Amino acid sequence: MKRVFLDNAATTALHPEVIDAMVEAMDGRYGNPSSIHAEGRAARAALEQARKTVARFIGASIGEVFFTSGGTESNNMALKCAVRDLGVVRIISSPTEHHCVLHSLEAIERSGKARIDFVNIDAKGHIVVSHLETLLQQDAGKTLVSLMHSNNEIGSMIDLDEIAALCQRYNALFHTDTVQTMGFFPINVSQTPISFLSGSAHKFHGPKGVGFIYINKENIVRPFVDGGSQERNMRGGTENFYGIIGLAKALQIAYDNMDNTRRQITEVRNYFAEQLQQYIEGILFNGDPFERGHYKVLSASFPASSKSDLLLLNLDVEGISASGGSACSSGADAGSHVIAALGGDMTRITVRFSFSDLNTREEVDFVIEKLRKLLPAAKEMAIV
Template sequence: MQKIYLDNAATTPLAPEVKQAMIEAMDSFGNPSSTHSFGRQSRILVERSRKLIAKELHCEPGEVFFTSGGTEADNLAILSSVRDLGVKRIISLPTEHHAVLHTIEHARDQYGIEVILLAVDERGDFSFEELESHLSSASVPTLVSIMQGNNEIGNTFDMMRIGTLCREHRALYHSDTVQYIGHFPLDLSTLPVDFITCSAHKFNGPKGTGFLYARGGVKIHPQIFGGGQERNMRSGTENIIGIAGLGAAFQLVTSDWGEEKSRLNMLKQKLIAGIRAVRPDVLINGKSDSPEESLYTVTSIGLPMEKGAKSMTLFQFDMKGIAISGGSACNSGAQNGSHVIEALRPDLPTDNLRISMGRYTVESDVDAFLQVFEEVMG
């Protein structure tokens, strides 16, 4: 049985070019903090990746801090804003990744900050007027945390507009860009954003490696203490192999951004049209069907079901060789209801499927999915 992988929002296959870069990095065993030639060789690999990333993002290398991934980077940005920058209030969305929502909840419980979750409509949109109203009434330092690319429904937002509002009202702006970065260009020399986060395994890099961008001038302190690595921002000997893989993955994806966007957008439109042909009652979760307002990698659908009914759909697809998900894959494998879909449609139970494509998705994969979709859901 042929197996088709359509769960790239959970993780992506390691690119051969990235694997090769990591294999070569294994020979650089020296500690990058050492001053001898072995250490300097490892340091070169770390700084080469940092400079490459900074060049593509149009920021300074000193603004890029390597982490274990997006979750750590989100935690560092949010908690440091509260502890070090005096933030007393955080404005966010109920559809954020748990790496953000649970960190905000911890900050509320630990530090007593105020938390405001903006209302979202059935498409996952929030009101800029509501955001501006909260910002204009702010009497305390505020952080706005709104993700740029929802991992479950694919929604994207206007970063320039959000950032401009934050600047006008002297609020900090953090964006979880884990699903966005590596698929769309970002120019941090013009975007008014203070923190963004990255995880390499979302764009054909290794798991366990990512980074935090912290705008120069924003002085935050580490969460992990020890030897003072990453310019005293994250202690612990650097993950040389992972960082080399992250740099190689970044170089790979930035070489053909436009081509991949066009190619996968075409496949996505074919996918949605095929799904609707089989099930006209399908609901599009969020803005998956809007090319200008969603990730071209993610399609999320919902099919009405009886309240309290248990779905076997994912199991049926898996048995037929199709790997998809029902939402986020970051819940220890548990198939619990999605807090994102619940925020959009609290009173309408649906059987939800997330089909997410990537660099190695081809048209025959979409055809295979649609064939199985008709068998299972037709």
């Protein structure tokens, strides 16, 4: 059965060249990178080459890049280490962050070690920068600002340079979750003052369960996972060697093709938006998809009706994979904390369609045809 995958903000297919690079490493390189014999040294060399690749693309030095199990761990590490080791007593974040940030913040607040303040969000999901500045002006002790580069559910983006400069002006540390933008937008920490940054391979056609954190060298933190001396003593445990090889390859492919990928995805996604507006009565879009939004995301808001109620499920039955929000809440589109924070109509049905460069206009036509079948529009009935 034909399937159309429009859930690329949840995860992406492995790039064939990533599979090749990983298989090649699996075939020959079984040494433990911590071993000092030849097999170990060969694995260590490949691992350090991967670190160099990541560091080069984001403008970091190699000592500032640490491999982790993914975005969740990197975000936990940034927030919790900043409080534990850097004297942070207040974190400013937004109510629309990923749950791995929000739940980390809840844990920090429960520990009593830092206070959490949330910056206001406007109807398009953008943070209100003047409110952030007001919060930064308060004399609340050492502060970390944690704001995602692009929201995973609606795609709304912050201006990294603007926020980083603001944090710098008020002497605050800045953590940004770039899980949805890494490999899609150029990010350069040598030009943008960022304290911590998180990335995850499976969002840019790399393997699942591997990611990285950038920690600016001025921020000396202790290990997040205690154990051996891996990752320069910052994360004990034998590295996910094959995953790291795949991550570096995927990032290299993403950077090498960034402009083309952006053009291609934008074209297909915008065609989809036009078709939705033409054929689906009452369609709205959440966030700010055509201005300051991620080009791969289209969060569509359908009027509530008996037909739209089980839309996600029915789309799946028709061969179309999309999501009700983040992967954690897919299938149950009730109660997205992001849609709630926008102050929109919570009775409408939200479906997040998210694209990769593997999607085509023909796939869009197929999805529109199925949507028209599932949601017979008043517009069409009027024509008949």
